[in-house]
Amino acid sequence: MKHRRHVLIWLAIGLMLAFVLSACSAPQPTEAPPSSGGEEKPTEAPAKTEKVTLNVIMEEVPDYDIVAELTKQFEADNPAIEVVFDAMPYDAMRDKILTSFLAPKATYDIIIVDNPWMDEFGNAGYLTPLDDYIAKTEGYNYNDFVGPLREIGEVDGKIYGVPYYNYALGLIVRQDIFDDKGVAVPTTLDDYVKTVQSLTTDDFYGAAMQPQRGYKIFEEWKNWLYGAGGDLTDDQGKVIINNDAGLKALELYIETYNTAAPPNSLNWGFDEALRAMATGQAATMLSYNWMLPTLNSPDGPAGDLAGKFQLYEVPGGKAVLGAWHWAIPKNSQNADAAWKYISWITSPSVDKERVIKGGAPIRVSVMQDKEVWEKGFGEQYYTTVLSILEDAEPLATGNHAEEIIEVVGTELNAAVAGQKSAKQALDDAAKQVEEIMNR
Amino acid sequence: MVTRRSLFPFSVRLIVPLAIALLVVLIYPLIFSFWVSLHDYSLTALDDVRFVGLQNYLELSGNPSFWNALRNTLIFVFGAVFLETILGFGLALLLHRPGHRFTNVFRSILLTPMFITPIAVGLMFRFMLNQQLGVLPYLLDKVGIQIDFFGSQLALFSLILIDVWQWTPFMLLLFLAGLESLPAAPFEAARVDGASWGFTLRKVTLPLMKPVILVALIIRGLDAFKVFEYVYAITRGGPGDSTETILYYIYKVAFRFFRMGEAASMAYVLILITMALVIVLYRLMTQEEA
Numbered sequence: 187m188k189h190r191r192h193v194l195i196w197l198a199i200g201l202m203l204a205f206v207l208s209a210c211s212a213p214q215p216t217e218a219p220p221s222s223g224g225e226e227k228p229t230e231a232p233a234k235t236e237k238v239t240l241n242v243i244m245e246e247v248p249d250y251d252i253v254a255e256l257t258k259q260f261e262a263d264n265p266a267i268e269v270v271f272d273a274m275p276y277d278a279m280r281d282k283i284l285t286s287f288l289a290p291k292a293t294y295d296i297i298i299v300d301n302p303w304m305d306e307f308g309n310a311g312y313l314t315p316l317d318d319y320i321a322k323t324e325g326y327n328y329n330d331f332v333g334p335l336r337e338i339g340e341v342d343g344k345i346y347g348v349p350y351y352n353y354a355l356g357l358i359v360r361q362d363i364f365d366d367k368g369v370a371v372p373t374t375l376d377d378y379v380k381t382v383q384s385l386t387t388d389d390f391y392g393a394a395m396q397p398q399r400g401y402k403i404f405e406e407w408k409n410w411l412y413g414a415g416g417d418l419t420d421d422q423g424k425v426i427i428n429n430d431a432g433l434k435a436l437e438l439y440i441e442t443y444n445t446a447a448p449p450n451s452l453n454w455g456f457d458e459a460l461r462a463m464a465t466g467q468a469a470t471m472l473s474y475n476w477m478l479p480t481l482n483s484p485d486g487p488a489g490d491l492a493g494k495f496q497l498y499e500v501p502g503g504k505a506v507l508g509a510w511h512w513a514i515p516k517n518s519q520n521a522d523a524a525w526k527y528i529s530w531i532t533s534p535s536v537d538k539e540r541v542i543k544g545g546a547p548i549r550v551s552v553m554q555d556k557e558v559w560e561k562g563f564g565e566q567y568y569t570t571v572l573s574i575l576e577d578a579e580p581l582a583t584g585n586h587a588e589e590i591i592e593v594v595g596t597e598l599n600a601a602v603a604g605q606k607s608a609k610q611a612l613d614d615a616a617k618q619v620e621e622i623m624n625r
Numbered sequence: 626m627v628t629r630r631s632l633f634p635f636s637v638r639l640i641v642p643l644a645i646a647l648l649v650v651l652i653y654p655l656i657f658s659f660w661v662s663l664h665d666y667s668l669t670a671l672d673d674v675r676f677v678g679l680q681n682y683l684e685l686s687g688n689p690s691f692w693n694a695l696r697n698t699l700i701f702v703f704g705a706v707f708l709e710t711i712l713g714f715g716l717a718l719l720l721h722r723p724g725h726r727f728t729n730v731f732r733s734i735l736l737t738p739m740f741i742t743p744i745a746v747g748l749m750f751r752f753m754l755n756q757q758l759g760v761l762p763y764l765l766d767k768v769g770i771q772i773d774f775f776g777s778q779l780a781l782f783s784l785i786l787i788d789v790w791q792w793t794p795f796m797l798l799l800f801l802a803g804l805e806s807l808p809a810a811p812f813e814a815a816r817v818d819g820a821s822w823g824f825t826l827r828k829v830t831l832p833l834m835k836p837v838i839l840v841a842l843i844i845r846g847l848d849a850f851k852v853f854e855y856v857y858a859i860t861r862g863g864p865g866d867s868t869e870t871i872l873y874y875i876y877k878v879a880f881r882f883f884r885m886g887e888a889a890s891m892a893y894v895l896i897l898i899t900m901a902l903v904i905v906l907y908r909l910m911t912q913e914e915a
Contacts, residue, residue, distance in 0.1 A: 281880045284668055310669040399863030450756045450773035452864050461757055585669070589882045600865030603777035 237268050238523045242296040243283060244273040245510070248480075249351045252545045253531060260530050267523050276300075280588075287312040292517040295524045299347050299511045301338045301580045302587035307513070308341030309585055314514040315344045319525045327534055330549045332575040339511045347511030348532050351546035354507045354578045355409055356475040356570065361496040363469050371498050375413030378470075378501035379438050382446040385469045392446035394459040394468035395439075399599035401581075402455045404591050405506055406472050407598055408581055410435040413502025418582060418594075418619070425619050427594065428612035436601060436608040443602055452603055463495070464488040472500055474508070475571050476546045479563050497570050499577075507578035509548075547571055586622045593618045662889035669883050681890035691891060693866050694874035695898070697781060701870060702849040705788040709845060710838070712789065713796025718826075720797070721804045732801070739794040747858030750787045777864040784855050784868055792848070796841055803837030804830075839910040843903055850899055871895055 244250045250273055257269050272294070274282070280303065286293035287307075299307060307313050320328050328336070331349050339347035357371070357378075363385065364371055372378040382392025396402045411417065416431030426432070443451075448462055460477060462468045464487040481488045481495040488495070499505065512528045514521050530536055534551060541547045542561045552558055553572040559565040582590040594615045601611035662682070665675045685691050716735060722728055738746070753759050754774040765772055774783040811833070815825045831838075853872045856862060862869035862877075871891070879888035 284883065288668070288671075306669055312669075399861060399865065448756075450771070450776060452773070452777065453775050453860065458757060586882075592877070592881070596863070596866055599863055603864040603867075605777060605865045605867070 238520050239268045239270055240295045240524055240527055242271050243294045244271050245276050246273045249545050252540055252543045287515055292515045295518040295520045297513055298350050299513045301509050304338055305341050305583055306585045308346040312516055313346040314516055314521055317345050323529045330551050332550055334507050334578050335509050335548055338509050347513040349548040350510040350512050352509045352548055353474045354574050355472050355500055355505045356574050357498040357500050358473055358478055359470045359496055360494055362494040372501050375501045379442050382470055386446045391448045391468045393442055394462035394471040395443055395447045396454050396456050396459045397602045398453050398455040400592055400595040403598045404595040407439055408506045409472055409500040410439050412504040425616045428616040432612050440602050466491055475574055499574055503577055505574050505578040507580050589622050590619050658889045661885050662893055664886050666886035667884050681886050694869045694871045698871040701785055701852055702846055704785040705849050706846050708789045709793045709796045712793045714800050716797045717800035717804055720801055736794045738791045743854035744858055746791050747855040751859045775860055777867050780860055780868045787855050799841040803834050807833050
């Protein structure tokens with residue numbers, strides 16, 4: 187009898203645990219954002235004398251820290267407006283933004299939009315057109331933003347977003363190694379492959395790559411695709427990723443992964459590649475242009491190697507462009523105040539301050555400013571970034587960019603893993619991209 | 626007065642609040658998601674929701690990603706639950722020592738993995754098995770072994786092992802409870818008859834434990850079908866699509882691509898498949914008994 191009771195208790199505990207644990211672990215992506223800080227405050231604009239609270243969704247990246255610091259100045263100048271940031275990791279953002287769009291009253295008065303989402307959100311009618319605001323803002327100088335960055339924020343002739351920061355790719359190299367060996371920094375794809383192979387030894391690698399499935403590998407490989415003369419689609423929008431140029435780019439990429447990249451790096455994203463560069467294991471990587479100041483900072487991850495890194499345009503010249511834009515949701519109750527803040531943080535003078543503090547540049551005038559060169563990271567860095575930005579294109583555009591990036595990135599990774607031939611992977615990718623575009 | 630009382634007896638009235646709660650939180654979402662699965666329902670085109678009948682279901686048959694995800698999930702479920710059952714049962718036999726002084730200490734230690742939230746377990750192993758930072762690859766490298774735990778050959782198997790690490794204690798808990806509930810008489814009889822340990826295990830312990838094993842398999846199997854956290858935290862479905870499980874795929878279609886109709890139809894297919902598996906398992910276990 188005593189045993190029986192014992193058993194029942196154990197079973198009850200077990201079942202309870204099963205339920206509790208599975209409830210804890212069930213993913214709940216649709217949930218409203220957790221109330222942290224000021225979110226509980228009313229979002230609508232109350233009577234004149236009361237404060238307007240702007241809720242802003244942000245990604246936790248170095249550029250956010252700079253913006254948060256600068257914003258104190260804005261709040262001091264505009265006591266009637268309070269800016270509350272809700273910063274989170276990238277993965278949490280997309281569904282939170284969408285939930286806010288669908289809510290009767292917006293959770294966020296200001297959002298930041300990653301470039302693959304821009305057409306999708308703009309066409310869905312979730313964003314406020316900014317054309318009138320921009321026209322009315324004196325001294326804003328919209329055309330000062332680098333052209334390719336402006337284009338991302340424009341959907342069907344209307345402006346839905348203004349640039350926040352860029353993440354275009356460049357070639358980062360260990361200049362000391364290139365100088366010691368008397369090797370020139372490659373400017374074509376074929377040269378790049380030969381160079382990184384020649385720099386590879388038993389415990390040192392020519393290229394720290396990022397072949398991780400999905401966004402990462404596509405972001406890196408599309409530079410190779412441009413370098414080989416290919417593209418995702420041609421001018422008429424026909425998918426050409428699997429033509430000869432595409433095949434050459436992927437075969438070279440796989441060859442380089444097998445001969446010049448650290449072993450077992452199939453799952454590497456940019457963190458791992460950066461770590462390999464910072465610890466002196468690799469000579470080059472294709473990465474975001476603003477990784478250079480990070481690597482060259484004496485307090486940064488590279489330690490004694492700081493100062494030995496240099497930035498160039500990617501081999502072939504044309505680079506993949508990534509960018510974040512500021513935007514105002516249609517259902518925001520505080521659109522005017524939101525624009526007041528956005529136009530302030532992106533204005534020529536504040537943007538200059540932001541870039542001097544280390545923010546990724548977006549304005550031509552700022553990148554050509556002598557004061558920025560002196561107080562920032564030097565003339566060569568800013569002129570290189572400007573030339574990268576002027577010849578750069580986003581990974582994919584249109585309403586289904588997010589999905590296109592995912593399927594192409596999966597096929598590419600499968601080819602590098604050896605699960606498919608390069609030809610097969612590109613054909614499969616092209617077929618899926620066509621299906622997605624026709625949807 | 627009398628009729629009202631017989632229409633709504635006390636017992637029925639007690640159930641009403643619970644029934645309403647269930648209706649709201651369980652039945653309504655079920656019906657709504659079924660309705661969604663019959664429509665072309667995209668979160669970025671809510672003014673263009675169209676009835677498409679069974680099209681979402683029919684298109685699944687030609688969707689290789691869905692079937693690949695299902696195949697990966699089945700490998701994961703069978704692999705993980707099989708290993709957990711064997712290990713859990715073995716550990717339960719070892720721990721079934723009534724009256725031993727340290728039994729409770731060992732039990733508590735062995736149960737700890739279960740109390741960690743799975744996403745944390747995923748992150749833990751992601752770093753422990755990481756090629757650059759991980760302690761395990763580092764130690765293996767010291768003795769000349771190089772293993773890429775999340776390479777295309779091993780990734781799914783590594784995820785299975787992580788699941789085994791975390792959930793074997795759950796099996797252990799159920800089996801231990803089962804063992805303690807067994808009547809003493811058959812074992813005494815077996816001992817008197819001179820049956821060996823192995824013979825007793827096969828002919829007495831296992832048959833008596835069958836109902837507990839069935840319950841354990843069903844609970845753990847259903848739970849393993851829901852694997853998401855390890856995939857999300859570690860591989861994101863890669864390399865290629867070798868660790869893309871069904872829930873991760875559904876999550877992707879629903880909350881990254883916002884195609885709710887398609888995702889809902891997949892969820893319903895998943896429910897049907899798990900129900901079928903549970904029925905088959907139940908039949909198998911009860912048939913032998915008869």
